Amino acid sequence: MTDAPATPEATARARAIYDLGPTVIFSCRSDPRFQYCLYVPPQVGKGRKVDLLVAVHGTGRTSFLEFRDGFSEFGKWNDVAVLCPIFPVGVRGDGARSGYKYMAEGDIRYDLLLLEMVREVAEKYDQDWSRFAVFGFSGGGHFAHRFAILHPQTLWAASIGAAGSVTLLDADKNWWVGIRDLRERFGITFDREALAKVPVQMVVGDADLETWEITHKPGGTYWMEGANDAGATRPERLRSLAASFEKAGVSVRFDLVPGVSHDRIKVLDRVKDFLADVLRARRGA
Template identity: 55%
Template sequence: MLTPVVDAPSERYRQLYHRGSTTVFACRHDPRFSYCLYVPPELDQAPESYRLLIAVHGTGRTMSAYRDAFVEFALYHRCVVLAPLFPVGPCGDGEPDGFKYIIEDDIRYDLVMLAIIDEVAAALGIDASKFLMFGYSGGGHFTHRFMYLHPQRLLAASIGAPGSVTLLDDTRDWWVGIRDFERIFGHPIDLSAMRDVAIQLVVGAADLETWEINHPPGSRRWREGINDTGPTRVDRNTALLSNLKAHGMRVEQSIVPNVPHDGMKVLPTVKAFFKRVLDGHARDDAK
């Protein structure tokens, strides 16, 4: 028996703009920020069975490209893809990097992200209590710092080639270390919850340019100790790996051969990691 075609304008609108690769939506919590989605067409049959996969752009703000790159993965692994947009200069000053460091003037980017997640979960009827998050370059900055703030929300975090890293180091202030973390954010880091997160650090083996990530004293991004984790993104990725391992985290590193600073070229490695995580949870749920 054929499924009847729903011809109501509201249903046509929903299928056109709220399913598949969607249009761009302003965040209701703070319309300075927006997002787009990929919603598999079969979602409405069992929305509670879908996971949320978040892909965070870098400085170039290629949010829709990352969204589109995860479409096939989402279809096969029952995921909704959410790609936020944190635009340049939301405070009117042209600042391109605020989202990377979580706090910018009156903005808490982690709370904006959580508000977007809540909005999407309510609209689609999915369970977003735990989700997958990938971020590359500037998105890698955001993803590992978001993990420090909200580890209980993450099923897995793939941290791609951040130019600067925050170490679990209580001798240095945020965002080089975490000495003043509780004063700034109102709660301590939950290391126990972080140990439940599957963590991937990914970087291209040829990601060796240093001009954008080494900051001399007196420059805009200078912090004491900012360059101590090594000159390249590979060095900094490895320093973060050692630091997280020393604190008992479930972390693995993937250095992708022949890849420069190019987020699209590490995605096969990221998808393989997320697949292992989802397959492991499916086995646990079946027990």
Template identity: 60%
Template sequence: MTAPAAKPAKQDDAAAIARALYDLGPTPVIACKADPRFSYCLYVPKSLGKGGQPPELVVTMHGTGRGFTGYRDAFESFGRWNNCVILAPLFPIGVMGDGNRNGFKYMREGDVRYDHILLAMVEEVAEHYGLRFDRFALFGYSGGGHFAHRFLMLQPHKLWAASIGAPGSVTLLDPTRDWWVGTRSMAELFGSAPDIEAMRKVAVQMIVGAADLETWEITHKPGDRSWMPDANRAGTNRPERLDSLRRNFEEHGIDVRFDLVPNMPHDGLKAVSRVEDFFAEELAKRRSGAARAA
């Protein structure tokens, strides 16, 4: 029997070039298969597939300005030197056709569950690269900080670390008030109440600038889309509101590293170095534990 002909060398070369250009390093923007209204980009270490420890996943969530590629790029060196894939989702403004800038912050909008969309992206990336991400780290600043702490409440089993940066408003673990101010209606809206024991197992950082004091964008008023009673009860500005969230978490036995950064205004990119330090510390613990278990 005649042996099958080998692939032409040029075809193999083209596939290798395409992989190097589009699948490794900083990638182009990719539509999410589960719902192409949403997309993401990645940084994938070029060492992938060359042996050694499999990479971990870090998700960087944009804020209201949707600067998702900027956060991907800011964490590129971290991904390269710590063997991590960086996933930066894009949740566009107005996916329901109404111009709403804030839907993703509150986790549910029309038929969309934003935590489910992110989990679909994670699964898609893992499948494409032949990896497994049972848990990942999540960073979000400003609008992304909204998303990060509410994702932690909804999906704590999916995270090994969460860095919550300068959210304009916070949801407290409070069974006496409805979502989004509290968690009383969370089971009705999302199918489950907060699993506080699971949240205690996630490493949590909260970070905000001491000079982040403007309130024009975060003061809720009657008639606003996000208005509900007690919407402003956690504090006047971002440091006060994040400190309220810290105290609330700690009252429930959830340890928090709180970084109040001197002289820092509302600028998520300026927070990245401290977030990288936090993730690096937790990553070392995670890998050390995995090595001991092996």
């Protein structure tokens, strides 16, 4: 197949194959080092306006396809497109795995990169995605809650799954443990009122208890005082995050899933239930 000029019929067929339903992987126009794929409900091809869910992968990166496909049926029947960004390991040539989780890595701002991706696909599909939902599990849960802290005004919901380390809304501690230096680090002032308007879910398995990957130690890239203070396990840390958000006026739905360890697929139904509830309330209003 070539990219030579095509007939209208061929163009329409290619759009149906590559741009609607489960799409191919696209490079981001603003920074082609990063990619994304989507699930786009077929009704978008007929001019239908839909909502957007951003689903962020974990450290292994492969879950972006599981999320695209795992949310596809939900998206089709609930008028929701799904955008799955891909943040590769070692994009700066250093083999680093976790930069995206903390929003900034060298000159890369992952929060702003995501906003560029959303703008790009909104323009492509003629949609108003000035507000969207964000979901992430494990490393994606890192991203999701920190994005919500930095950009709550862009969200209609946030689902935070099994984040290994959490940023509490502590104005006495610096990023990433707290938020004291947001202005200096990101040029952003924390908007407590905007975050309080975002419906938030936190979801984790009650058997998600391994700590080898989430315990910070001196000398580690993200070590700082207070790095482990939110708890030892993922459920403990997510409980601390929920308490911090609730203290700031955020309504948090906390789902502790019985019998589930660190398994993203086994929490997706809880996430879909939460998003469906938010959509019903949002569209009803």
